[in-house]
Amino acid sequence: MVIRAEDVRRSYGETVALDGVSFSVEAGEVFALIGPNGAGKTTLIRALTGTTDAEGTVELFGAPPTDVARHRIGLLPQEFSPAGRLTARELVAYYAGLYDESRDVDAVLSDVGLEDSAGTWYENLSGGQKRRACVGTALVNDPELLVLDEPTTGIDPTGRRDLWRLVERLADGGTTVLLTTHYMEEAEELADRVGLLADGRLVTLGSPGELVARHGGDSRLVVEAEDEMAASRALESAGYDLLPDERHVAVPVGPEEIPAVVEMLEAADVEYGGLVWRQPSLDDVYVALTGTDVTAGGDPIEGGRP
Incomplete structure (x- = not known):
């Protein structure tokens, strides 16, 4: 088992961000957390990767997140703003230098579709290219667990599908992938299982097909x-x-x-x-179980700590 979360809770003052979330992820699985802004997705990612404290039990590879060797995990946070005067190649190379062993930088740039823009400053890349470069920083250490928080935000439909194919190839090669998204099509396309988050609670859990058959109408x-x-x-x-x-x-x-x-x-x-x-789709499932559309809502916690 790669991820184990049991009764995970986190509050910011009187605001409950996570309210007893429990699930597990097996090796080689693609697991998607679905929910609108404010559902608790980013707070849960922070708890799972040890960047915020939380009550309950959280384990990666059978150990607390802070005890796991960093090279085993690749993390792309939702908010990530690298230095603008680094080229795409320099940015990925910088992160490669943080590890004793890393992948070839040009191979990573090719994986994320930036081989033709490798020499472009980050600040001059398009929004989609910036996100691809950030994905590259999470891949350069060839992680066993790849954690992607809203990985395709700001990417055009063609680029989004290119990244989907990349995630599929990584999963086929044995990488475990945990991603958050509010794109239901993305979850249906990629995930072996999905967890629907609403107001800090895990509403339901299962494969996309199972959930649609059970709740989609x-x-x-x-x-x-x-x-x-x-x-x-x-x-x-x-x-x-x-x-x-x-x-x-x-x-x-x-x-x-x-x-x-x-x-x-x-x-x-x-x-x-x-x-x-x-x-019926996962959109219908979410509406049926929560009474809200996944694109609704807003959470002051998701963007950062108060």
Whole structure:
């Protein structure tokens, strides 16, 4: 077992950041902590890596985090601001120099897609390139455990997927990965298991597929109608149940039923701009279990200690 957390608690004054969080991560597993700002993700990362005190039990590789050799862990914090007048290569090389043994700097830059920008000052890199350079600093020691706190924030979709492929390759090579994210697609794409955090509590735990099947609800056809009331009346008259909390009218149907819905809407003279069939996702799971969207909220603790 690489990570063990039992009843982890942390408060800042009267603000409860972590409220009895327990989970474990096995070797070679990709584990994602999901939640909006304010859920407690960054505070939990700090507790797990020994950079903040917490009540309860926290172990990495069977020992307290502060007793683990630093070369075994790679950490990318959410807030990380290197010196602007270092090139990408100099930045990664600096962190390589902190270890007795490290990976080849140019190989790391290639892994994070910065081989063509290696000589560019950090301050002149784009936002996505800066984040890639920071990921490189966490990889240079070839860690057994890689901890990534919101690793793809500020990265464009193409760059985000490139980093996903990198994480997958690392996991395939045996690296254990713990990441936090508020991108549900990222967790579904990468994680073997996910933990949903809300208000400092671990609401549920399981593989993305298990959680969606258990809590995600029905697949649905979303009708983007010009007159939503008319669309709702027509669908209800035809015997369809309307699903709540949708921006548009939605009914729980499978893809094979779409032609019948289209025919019914046309017969009722209901005009619509689009039909979208979608399966439930981790977004739906989070809303079902917490009553909030994962993009909502804000936490003064997440950005740093008071």
